[in-house]
Amino acid sequence: MQGKKLILATAVLAALSLSACGDTAPSTPIAEEVTVAELQTAMADGELSAVAIVEHYLDRINTLDGITRSVVEVNPDALSIALQLDQERAAGRVRSPLHGIPVLLKDNIDTADQMKTTAGSLALLGAPTPARDAFVVQQLRDAGAIILGKTNLSEWANFRSSNSSSGWSARGGQTRNPYNPDVTPCGSSSGSGVATAANLTALAVGTETDGSIICPASNNALVGIKPTLGLVSRSGIIPIAHSQDTAGPMARSVADAAALLTALVGADPADTITLNVVTSEPVDYSNYLQLGSLNGKRIGVMRSVFGRNPAVDMLMEQAIMAMRNAGATVIDLDIRNTPEISAAEYEVLLFEFKDGLNRYLTQRGGFYQSLEHLIRFNEVNPDTQMPHFAQEIFLEAQAKTNLRDPVYVSALSTAKAGSQAIIDGALRSNQLDAIVAPSNGPGWLIDLVNGDNGSSVNYVSSAGLAAISGYPSITVPAGFVNDLPVGISFMGAAFSEPVLIAMAYDFEQKTLARRAPAQQ
Numbered sequence: 001m002q003g004k005k006l007i008l009a010t011a012v013l014a015a016l017s018l019s020a021c022g023d024t025a026p027s028t029p030i031a032e033e034v035t036v037a038e039l040q041t042a043m044a045d046g047e048l049s050a051v052a053i054v055e056h057y058l059d060r061i062n063t064l065d066g067i068t069r070s071v072v073e074v075n076p077d078a079l080s081i082a083l084q085l086d087q088e089r090a091a092g093r094v095r096s097p098l099h100g101i102p103v104l105l106k107d108n109i110d111t112a113d114q115m116k117t118t119a120g121s122l123a124l125l126g127a128p129t130p131a132r133d134a135f136v137v138q139q140l141r142d143a144g145a146i147i148l149g150k151t152n153l154s155e156w157a158n159f160r161s162s163n164s165s166s167g168w169s170a171r172g173g174q175t176r177n178p179y180n181p182d183v184t185p186c187g188s189s190s191g192s193g194v195a196t197a198a199n200l201t202a203l204a205v206g207t208e209t210d211g212s213i214i215c216p217a218s219n220n221a222l223v224g225i226k227p228t229l230g231l232v233s234r235s236g237i238i239p240i241a242h243s244q245d246t247a248g249p250m251a252r253s254v255a256d257a258a259a260l261l262t263a264l265v266g267a268d269p270a271d272t273i274t275l276n277v278v279t280s281e282p283v284d285y286s287n288y289l290q291l292g293s294l295n296g297k298r299i300g301v302m303r304s305v306f307g308r309n310p311a312v313d314m315l316m317e318q319a320i321m322a323m324r325n326a327g328a329t330v331i332d333l334d335i336r337n338t339p340e341i342s343a344a345e346y347e348v349l350l351f352e353f354k355d356g357l358n359r360y361l362t363q364r365g366g367f368y369q370s371l372e373h374l375i376r377f378n379e380v381n382p383d384t385q386m387p388h389f390a391q392e393i394f395l396e397a398q399a400k401t402n403l404r405d406p407v408y409v410s411a412l413s414t415a416k417a418g419s420q421a422i423i424d425g426a427l428r429s430n431q432l433d434a435i436v437a438p439s440n441g442p443g444w445l446i447d448l449v450n451g452d453n454g455s456s457v458n459y460v461s462s463a464g465l466a467a468i469s470g471y472p473s474i475t476v477p478a479g480f481v482n483d484l485p486v487g488i489s490f491m492g493a494a495f496s497e498p499v500l501i502a503m504a505y506d507f508e509q510k511t512l513a514r515r516a517p518a519q520q
Helices: 002-021 036-044 048-069 077-092 135-140 190-197 214-220 256-265 309-327 337-365 372-380 391-399 407-430 462-468 497-511
Strands: 072-076 102-106 146-151 203-208 223-226 246-251 298-300 329-333 434-438 472-482 484-491
Touching: 002 309, 036 048, 036 256, 048 072, 048 077, 048 102, 048 190, 072 190, 077 146, 102 190, 135 256, 135 497, 146 190, 146 372, 146 407, 190 203, 190 214, 190 246, 203 214, 214 472, 214 484, 223 256, 223 309, 223 497, 246 256, 256 472, 256 497, 298 309, 309 329, 309 434, 309 472, 309 484, 309 497, 337 372, 337 391, 337 407, 372 391, 407 434, 407 462, 434 497, 462 484, 472 497, 484 497
Parallel strands: 102 146, 102 203, 298 329, 298 434
Antiparallel strands: 072 146, 203 246, 223 246, 223 472, 434 484, 472 484
16 A cells, blocks of 8 residues: 555656646546546546546545555556647547546556556566557557556456455455445456446456456446457456456446447457457447337346345346336346356366466566466465465366366367357347346455355356356446445347447436445
């Protein structure tokens, strides 16, 4: 925390210097729940500058993040980048709707700048700076977004121990939910979720393998988009499993999430899965923000995740009624993830984690160049690296062979084919536009002794099928249970983001369920 405050103090001094050496727009008050479009309008009208917006969020991070611990590092170049973008705007160049908009990145996304990329582990604090930005970071920079800093996460994206606490890393400590600091922020993209919910940034980028965008977004009353595998590049992101990993937007509104997704999407020659027909031409997902989009749609309800929490069920029934009132036809579905698919998924993750991480570490350089090296680092530094939980998943992954192993090949086929068949079958046989389900139940108490498994009573999650299949999912705030946020997820076929965004937007506008944390 002291290091972060020192950087923030330096940033404030830099801001004063920048203001003295160039014209900046007058600073008007910035509302907590301000949208990207509102910030753009204020900059276009000369009421705000990118420098003023960055100063605003840096001040909020410094003032409000002491308990929530969502931001591990701020970008010392953020203000100078903002000034450059203000100068571009003054010269008549506006790159995109994200021009001058601050964005936080999860600390497993490479940046070739003065910040570190560590996946929350102290082992990578001294690693060489990545040789290049992750593709998604370059996309953001090209769009004129300002990389504001890095957010805390569940260390190694929550793939070190089955007894871990969501949002804990050796680098950043325990991230806490802004709606109740005793409650989990959920998921490995916890810092991105908390910072956005607490209005410490305009936007944030998370990553998901299985639930790590959807869970922290829904537990922090946000919109989170887990894109179709192949829509967003994976290059330059510390991996768990290439067959499921994806980055995605986390925002306070569907409109903001759509704007961020538009900037993230692109064909990356370094990640051939993105060389597909959908990424071949730019798409503006903001074009699908249309009221009335639920009217005439057919939606299936994944009833298998009901019955675990009566208050969540009641909230979902209210959401379903809102969809029916909006003109949608809603039917019940009897679909679920299966133990066979879940077991196969875990095998896939173990194999792909070892393979992908070893490749990443070798390319990154530095002292620790393999999973085996990291295991040894943790063993030598148990007080800092393993004060609360161990590394049994690391050990399981290290025991795996390679991606030619028949066990892996079979597991990958079972997981992918099985999950895709369930979703495709339900959509096709019922002529559905989407499947909906509760994204989460109310957050459980943080438990550093027993981990998430010790406290997550009546756990509710629907992220698995979309994650394993590689299909898209969008969570939208649905309301609150005991003052804790609960979301609803819209899932669909591969590359159905336009349809899902349209329905999610219409639902959001008809329900307006999000509210900011009270302790602001």
